[in-house]
Amino acid sequence: MSFKINFGPRRRPSRRSRLMVVAAAVGAVTLAVSACGLLDDAPDPTVMDEHQAMLTACGDVPPASLMLVDGTGSSNSEAITTERLDAIEWIVRQTAVCAGEDGARLRVALFSSSSAATTVLYDDSLHPHGATPNARIRRVPALVDEAMGEIRDGYAPALAELPGGGSDITAQLRLGAEWAAQLGEGYRLNLVVFTDGFHTVGHKPGDEALTQPEAEALAAETSVPDLAGASVTVAGLGRVADDAPESAVVEGLVFYYEELCARTGAAKCLAVTDYALGGESA
Template identity: 55%
Template sequence: MDNNARLSSTRPQRGRFAVVGIVALAVVMTACTAGSTPHGEFARDKQILASCDRSAPPASDIQIDGTGSSNSPAITEERMAAVEQIVRTTAICSGRVRMSVFSGSSAATATLFDGALPLHSATDNARLKRVQTVVDDAMVRIRDAYEPAVAGLKGKGSDITAQYRLAGEWANQVGGDFRLHLYLFTDGFQNVGVKLGQQAVSKQEAAELASKTNVPKLPGASVTVAGLGRVAGEPPRSDVVEGLVVYYDALCDKAGAAKCVSVTDYAPEGR
């Protein structure tokens, strides 16, 4: 299996899971570029609006691993492109966004953005016409704060699982009217507490590790872990990435989330 292949386990009872290869990802990104005219973007925004769950707007918690193993200019730009799409969807659906970077513990976390994305207007069309301005304003704040925040992270190592607890705490703070959407952009190589080095682990070993990992219950949440195996240097073997996918799917399942996606590359659904 190609190291760049998108990997995901499938659990039908949890809903539909994205399983997209690198070729499909390229098609998606090309389609986005080709249809990036104002009219095309407006049409896609209307499709997103039609799919919004208006009874439970998204509380989108975006956590980026700021440790050096996956901190390259190319990976950072990929992540920022994904963040912008998440911010856009969240704004259209009248949600909230929190964007943070982290390293070796829950204390070694810096928040870049936390707030609502208001599109106050009398009609849906008027609201959608304000989307780009709201997204641009949020992304300027996020991009300006990103590099200083990463440089200021304290401690060594990467404590990815600690972010589940922080996400649960934030979801409680914003209240039950919102639905938590947790996005973890990380290479997946946890090395604080649970050790997930660049060696292959079997499905059974990964599941056993997840069973011993403390995570909060996140009922109703959507959890996406993206970038697994994406490192600044030589990529890991496919069997190593497969073990990471199994581990993070099992961890999400233990948290009781409604939807779990663990992949090498992030692509927004419906794009």
């Protein structure tokens, strides 16, 4: 006995069915690509941990970070430039992390003989978008990369065009006060001056070693602006391209800039030989 099975003519799927299959396939591919994108864009877990730690010290008011870099020849070496750019990058990260919902401000400039003898490398808002702090700090690395790319690319050309005539370091305090006044009350000024400390316009505190009383007396003769509420750091004192100065000279510079900052009424003053990453300075 034999059996013959007749399946009949093969039916072609309807147009609606074909469209549904295609749509499902496209959706699956899109979801896979999106998931890969999220993984690619996700910051390194170590970086996220660092940003979480930074958040705990941010305070309620977004920062306005102003970094002013001494572009005169006495501290113009590859090693010092590398140290300064690394420190600037750290501060840019801190600023972006602490930007909050309203955003923060960042300005970086080179200076020489006065507050007018400056070349701006970066001046803009840092505003990592996101509904939560965690969402915002995920976007910080991309913001930092963009800002630092602009700063690093512009550094050498700006240095070459910077006016000569000496180094007016105390004028940078006035520049900080002026910038803070322009921004208004919605920000907390974080002023960092990267310099070897050898001021050559007017008083010259690095000409000889100063005791603490002598440094304080010299600072008392110097006009300073009102920087109440600001955080002020003068970093790199004694770090020069050629032979290092005597330790007594460097100590006198530290005394002088600490006193100078204290006279501005700043909430926090720091005068250091090095700006270490992580905010630990020496």
